[in-house]
Amino acid sequence: MSRQNELVGLDIGTSSIKAVHLHRSGNVYKLAELGIAHIHPETIVDGIIMDAATVSTAIRQLFDKHDIAIKDVAFSVSGHSVIIKKIKVPTMKKAELREAIVWEAEQHIPYSIEDVNLDFQILREAGPNEQEMDVLLVAVKKDTLNDYLAVISASGLRAAVVDVDAFAIENAFTMSTKFQPGEVVALVNVGAAITNINILNGGISDFTRESPLGGNRHTESLQKGVGLSFEQAEALKRGEAIEGHGFAEAKPVIEMANSELAAEIRRSFDFYYSTSQSHTIHRVVLSGGCASLPGLASYLSSALELPVEIANPFQNIVADPKKFDAQYLASIAPQMTVAVGLALREPEDSAV
Template sequence: MFSWLSRPKGLVGLDIGTSSVKAVQLRRLRKGYQLVALGIAPLHPDTIVDGLIMDADAVSNAVRRMFEENKIDLKDVAVSVSGHSVIVKRIAVPHMKADELRGGIAWEAEQHIPYSVEDVNLDFQILRSGDNGKGEMDVLLVAVKKDIVNQYLAVISAAGLRAAVVDVDAFAMENAFEMFEKVGRDEVVALMNIGAAVTTINVIRGGCSEFTRDSSLAGNRYTESLQKGLGLNYEQAEILKMGGAVQGHDVAEARPVFEMVNGELAGEIRRSFEFYRSSMQGGAIDRVVLSGGGSRLPDLPSHLSHALELPVEIGNPLREITADPRKFDPEYLSFIAPQMAVGVGLALREPEDGA
């Protein structure tokens, strides 16, 4: 997405999340893609906080080990950012060509973001090039604070890699979705990636992103609530959160905690949808597709479906990607796939996307 980086021949999708780092390498075939490598490595809970890398050495070491253990030789990566340092805003600008807009995007950004344009990297995506009836066109303005981007670039460099594309989680998730789902021309789909610290929402209509939002109500809220409600430590709460057994506690005992946080999450999603409909003149949401580690929380899809009165499913970004069963266990791929949505979307990026 952003345009100050080099142009390699191929990319590894590198998803640097709060609880883990993930890598995906694909090979383009005549029809579709083949999985070349896939890896995941955990991070300590305090390594990345609110999108800020607190322990750069821990992240770069985890990335380096992950590449070595999974025999990933390619050094050029596509990475993405999310959270409060990222602003994605739909704006209306006078109708013009993309090259003209690129020359004036800094002036447009000054009217819409709370930061100095000197402190951010800017990009944009034209939603619809046609006139909206007012001599204007709709554009998604993207601004990411330079200090956050520089943190990620430094970690990647320390791991012996090169960043060729810097993207935004919401768009990487959308890129993966386009690989495994068919969307109707007027269908409105809400993509939701539930990570440890951030839930990313991207509402797309007819294959075009119309609204994005990052919320801090995510997987960690469940962990913290289980710790507080049942007197567990972090490791015990994480096990119970994902449906495992902890001595002296079971999933049935945790159910009231799940229901409480599920209700909070449903309320947060509902408010986002209402904002989309009211301020963006958006249509009704037709369905929700979940991804991220949080999508596997016990009974979450059914709870959200009931609360939102919408079909809710867990997406599989690896579904249309071929994989050698001698190298990749099909059951493991099916299990891990929802967590790899951002990584897959990044791996699908072309080198020229960073140019």
């Protein structure tokens, strides 16, 4: 059956806003609409909306331009205002845990409980003789969440689902992937300002971390090292020709930024190994706007000594070739991963 209440996945990112609307019939998803609106890099900083009017206007224009009539949206948050922790709690039923989660959260959240929205997910039920179970705890500061809700409302839309970037990416990935027994996959989403890492063990989130390092580092390095404007640096890092400057000139600067990113990812992996029973990551799936940077996937594969593949959240979604150009979809696929993951959500879903 088709979904009774369809949602639009709305990814409000640091450098752009993405929207994806999917039709579902049974287990088949069809791409109905999608769009991207670019915003100034200082409009949203570390997940905090600095210019609400610009964001709401961009969202409204995006929906108008692509004739998206659906008003209910699923959106996600990231940055310092989001806390994700895997904790152990005494074995209890889900209803009991919902009552006890506030007390449990107070032991792990560095903010006042009154200042955050909480949710949780039981990762693994306790065995017959186990006294504890694994729970994923999520907390988002209310003032940050309220800012997002305000711009969505000002855009004439309704927020039906609130999610976290890392879990939206996981949702897009697990929809189309079957895991091998014991397989550990690292989902690495490199956005403009933040890199999300979510390590799945057997399809279950085992480790999450965010780093304030993303594609902006490449842009800033090119601005300083080669003497380019922001727009020129953005174009050159993507391999586009810039008058008076060649990619060969930029390559050493880009490789230095790649090295910083690889080192940051490796630190996260090392921390995972030190805190987990697993000592192997079998493959990396790279998403985000920076996933398509020339040579980045192969560089990370070499630096991390792991297979690295680029995400394509559209691979199992039907797209009418008369409406959507296949080459264009392939080119934007990695940066649409969060939006697709959000579009797959149901109205009753919510992470926070």
